[in-house]
Amino acid sequence: MVLFRCNNCGNEFSTKHKVCPKCGTPVPRYNPTIRITVTYWGSRIRRTVKCNVTTAKQIEAEIKLKLVRGETIADHRSFIKLKDFVRREYLRYSQENKSLHTYAREKGAINAWLLPLFGHKPLHEISQLDVEKLKREMTEAGRSPRSIQYTITILRNILNRADDLGYKVPQRDPTKKVKIPKADNRRVRFLTYQEAEALLEEIKKHSQQTYEICFLALYTGMRAGEIFNLTWQDIDFKNRLIHIKDTKNRENRVAYMTDELVELLQARKKRLGRSKTTKDQLVFQNNKGKKISKVSHTFFRAVNALGLNNFITDNRDKVVFHTLRHTFASWLAMSGVPIYTIKELMGHKSIEMTERYSHLAPDTKRQAVEMVFNSNNNVLRIKDRKQEGGA
Numbered sequence: 001m002v003l004f005r006c007n008n009c010g011n012e013f014s015t016k017h018k019v020c021p022k023c024g025t026p027v028p029r030y031n032p033t034i035r036i037t038v039t040y041w042g043s044r045i046r047r048t049v050k051c052n053v054t055t056a057k058q059i060e061a062e063i064k065l066k067l068v069r070g071e072t073i074a075d076h077r078s079f080i081k082l083k084d085f086v087r088r089e090y091l092r093y094s095q096e097n098k099s100l101h102t103y104a105r106e107k108g109a110i111n112a113w114l115l116p117l118f119g120h121k122p123l124h125e126i127s128q129l130d131v132e133k134l135k136r137e138m139t140e141a142g143r144s145p146r147s148i149q150y151t152i153t154i155l156r157n158i159l160n161r162a163d164d165l166g167y168k169v170p171q172r173d174p175t176k177k178v179k180i181p182k183a184d185n186r187r188v189r190f191l192t193y194q195e196a197e198a199l200l201e202e203i204k205k206h207s208q209q210t211y212e213i214c215f216l217a218l219y220t221g222m223r224a225g226e227i228f229n230l231t232w233q234d235i236d237f238k239n240r241l242i243h244i245k246d247t248k249n250r251e252n253r254v255a256y257m258t259d260e261l262v263e264l265l266q267a268r269k270k271r272l273g274r275s276k277t278t279k280d281q282l283v284f285q286n287n288k289g290k291k292i293s294k295v296s297h298t299f300f301r302a303v304n305a306l307g308l309n310n311f312i313t314d315n316r317d318k319v320v321f322h323t324l325r326h327t328f329a330s331w332l333a334m335s336g337v338p339i340y341t342i343k344e345l346m347g348h349k350s351i352e353m354t355e356r357y358s359h360l361a362p363d364t365k366r367q368a369v370e371m372v373f374n375s376n377n378n379v380l381r382i383k384d385r386k387q388e389g390g391a
Contacts, residue, residue, distance in 0.1 A: 002056045005033040005048065015053045036060050040067040049164050058097075059164050080167050082126065082158070083119035086110055089165060090158050100293075109151045113138065114158075123159060124168040131155065131178045149180045188356070189317045190330035195308065199319075202302040210298040213284055214324060215264060220255035221328035221346050223248060224321055228292045233279035235265060249349040256345075295321045333357040 003012040004027055006020040012035050019026050034056040036047040045063055049056055091110070095103045117137065118130050131152060138148045156175045163169045191199065196218060204211040213227055226244050234243045240262055242255040257265070269277045286292050299321055303309060308319040325346070332342050339361070343354040 001037045002053065002060055003035045003037075005035045007033055036063070038063045038067065040064065043067055047164075047166055051164060055164070062165070078167050079122045079124065080162070081120060081122055083115050085123060085162055085167065086115070086119070086158065090161055093161060105150075106154050109147075109154050113151050114155060122168070123162050124170055126155075126159070126170060126174055128174045128177060131174050135178060135180070145180055145182060152178060152180065188326075189319060189323055190327040191319070191323060193331075195306075196324075196327060198306055199302055199308070202305055203298055206302070207296060207298040209284060210296045212264060212268060213296075214299060214321075216261065217321065217324035218328060219258055219261050221325045222255060223325060224295055228282075228284060230283040231280055232269070232277050232283055235283065237262060237266065244347070247347050249347060251347065251349075253344070253347045329354070329357050330360055333360040334362075336362050 002015060004015055004017065004020075005012050006023060006025050007028070008025040009020060009023040011020055011022040013021050015034075017027065031050040031052070034049050034051065034053065036045075036049065036056055036059060038045045038060055045067070047059065047063070049059060051059075091103075091107060094106050098106070113134060117134055118126060121130070134151065134155070135148055138151065152175050156173065159169050159173070159175075200211060200214060200218070203214055213224075216222060216227055217224070220242060222242075222244060226247060229246055230242070230244075234245065236243065237257075240257040242257060244253050244255055247253065265283075268283070282291055284292055303319050312318050329342055329346055332345070333339070339354050339358055340351065342357060343351055346354060348354050
């Protein structure tokens with residue numbers, strides 16, 4: 001059973017309510033207090049957690065499964081070392097609930113940093129000093145601020161997960177007050193029209209599918225994952241739209257097809273035939289007819305063949321697949337498209353993410369002033385006003 005617990009009066013009530021029926025206190029929008037109760041063959045386990053309802057139900061299901069299997073259920077008096085919790089619980093949870101790429105990254109960071117530094121320590125003994133040590137050693141090893149931040153976030157996730165499952169953890173989050181130097185890792189490189197044309201031509205020599213994927217990214221600003229998820233029912237030839245679902249920020253959006261893009265996708269559909277272009281089938285598939293998991297090496301070989309990354313050491317300036325998305329936005333900005341429109345086309349969650357392209361826009365402020373106050377308009381100039389005043 002999963003119930004909300006009121007932070008004001010302690011009343012427990014159904015998760016269908018938005019306010020406490022007893023005192024009228026609203027349920028917090030983020031991480032409300034939830035009471036989980038599981039009973040199985042005389043065994044009764046209760047947990048109080050702060051998370052969303054979906055996560056609470058997952059915890060309830062895990063507790064039930066452990067009771068059925070006859071496994072020991074941890075309570076808040078249970079101590080466990082970091083290395084034991086990671087191997088028994090966290091890595092399995094990460095593998096089952098996160099993408100393969102994220103799981104691999106988390107596992108790598110855990111094995112490289114967290115386990116060697118304090119894998120032997122009980123979870124509840126991990127302190128801010130331990131986290132500061134982690135930060136210091138990663139900095140001395142030349143790791144970027146972003147990598148340090150990511151590793152500390154994994155540690156926080158581990159402690160939160162342990163707390164949800166009833167293990168003893170530090171009373172205060174040891175990662176909260178550790179200051180991480182901020183770094184701007186955003187890529188700034190975009191292609192010129194000549195570079196883009198040369199790149200597409202080079203790719204087309206070796207792989208028609210990779211060429212079409214890159215063409216789509218360049219002409220719509222879609223991310224690789226969004227392209228790999230496309231099915232034929234997402235392609236609206238009649239209205240010249242592409243419906244983009246399951247985006248990075250979890251908000252659906254549409255992309256607009258140009259004449260060239262319509263022609264390219266229609267030719268692809270005709271080439272593949274009816275059996276491979278039903279509504280539920282992926283537009284782009286790997287050799288086994290499954291979803292593509294990563295960008296083809298053909299792209300990177302073409303970049304190298306053209307020397308686009310020669311003598312470039314800063315990763316932010318290197319041409320990668322995501323550069324096609326940046327190029328799409330940059331070309332829009334250079335053509336005078338309003339920043340808010342670019343934000344919507346890119347699917348950015350906030351306008352701040354789009355403002356990186358504002359420096360590429362024409363000098364619209366100067367143009368606005370000159371349009372109103374230049375001598376060709378019927379606006380009274382200051383000089384004329386002075387003359388009239390003198391008369």
